[in-house]
Amino acid sequence: LAKTTQPISMDSYEGQEVNITCSHNNIATNDYITWYQQFPSQGPRFIIQGYKTKVTNEVASLFIPADRKSSTLSLPRVSLSDTAVYYCLVGLDTGRRALTFGSGTRLQVQP
Amino acid sequence: DAGVTQSPTHLIKTRGQQVTLRCSPKSGHDTVSWYQQALGQGPQFIFQYYEEEERQRGNFPDRFSGHQFPNYSSELNVNALLLGDSALYLCASSLAQRSSRETQYFGPGTRLLVL
Numbered sequence: 001l002a003k004t005t006q007p008i009s010m011d012s013y014e015g016q017e018v019n020i021t022c023s024h025n026n027i028a029t030n031d032y033i034t035w036y037q038q039f040p041s042q043g044p045r046f047i048i049q050g051y052k053t054k055v056t057n058e059v060a061s062l063f064i065p066a067d068r069k070s071s072t073l074s075l076p077r078v079s080l081s082d083t084a085v086y087y088c089l090v091g092l093d094t095g096r097r098a099l100t101f102g103s104g105t106r107l108q109v110q111p
Numbered sequence: 112d113a114g115v116t117q118s119p120t121h122l123i124k125t126r127g128q129q130v131t132l133r134c135s136p137k138s139g140h141d142t143v144s145w146y147q148q149a150l151g152q153g154p155q156f157i158f159q160y161y162e163e164e165e166r167q168r169g170n171f172p173d174r175f176s177g178h179q180f181p182n183y184s185s186e187l188n189v190n191a192l193l194l195g196d197s198a199l200y201l202c203a204s205s206l207a208q209r210s211s212r213e214t215q216y217f218g219p220g221t222r223l224l225v226l
Contacts (some may be wrong), residue, residue: 032212043115043201043217044154051212087153098144098167099203099215101153 022088031091115218136204143185
């Protein structure tokens with residue numbers, strides 16, 4: 001199971017673009033990269049998932065370089081409501097089909 | 112289309128008591144996983160149910176048990192509650208794919224406080 005490293009916290013202002021990078025040096029060939037968002041006392045919310053290059057949906061974009069050893073979640077024009085913890089997950093513990101969460105990145109958006 | 116639902120939203124128990132938490136998966140999903148999230152930490156995998164059986168288990172004691180019903184809903188039971196069991200309990204549902212593309216969708220959680 002690939003270990004991930006992401007910043008503990010980030011600060012931004014409303015209207016800015018926020019990029020959160022996750023390192024996963026030992027990602028396996030079949031691993032997908034998934035990002036979740038979590039607000040206090042709520043369940044994690046699926047944001048985006050990708051395998052390579054770029055994926056975009058109505059919420060975010062995910063950039064994955066060719067070597068796939070890192071990925072960047074991009075949130076365009078953040079608002080106060082984007083203040084949350086963001087988790088990067090790589091792969092699935094297929095022996096258990098369980099997600100392994102790290103500590104995530106705490107994003108604080110200020111007015 | 113209802114997402115994952117959990118009940119109750121909050122619960123207060125005392126040490127030594129037993130608790131049952133409930134989860135209904137997202138429509139079309141057949142797998143339910145349970146996670147425990149302590150304050151300030153990421154969710155930790157407890158176990159997973161598929162085809163009404165516990166398929167996989169994390170590093171949790173036997174005091175934690177569960178069940179899955181024919182309609183795919185699930186229960187988490189915790190016996191002999193300890194203060195350290197106070198946490199947010201999350202249920203996640205998915206459609207079994209056995210690859211890392213399998214996406215789990217989480218419910219709102221049940222906040223358990225053990226006094």
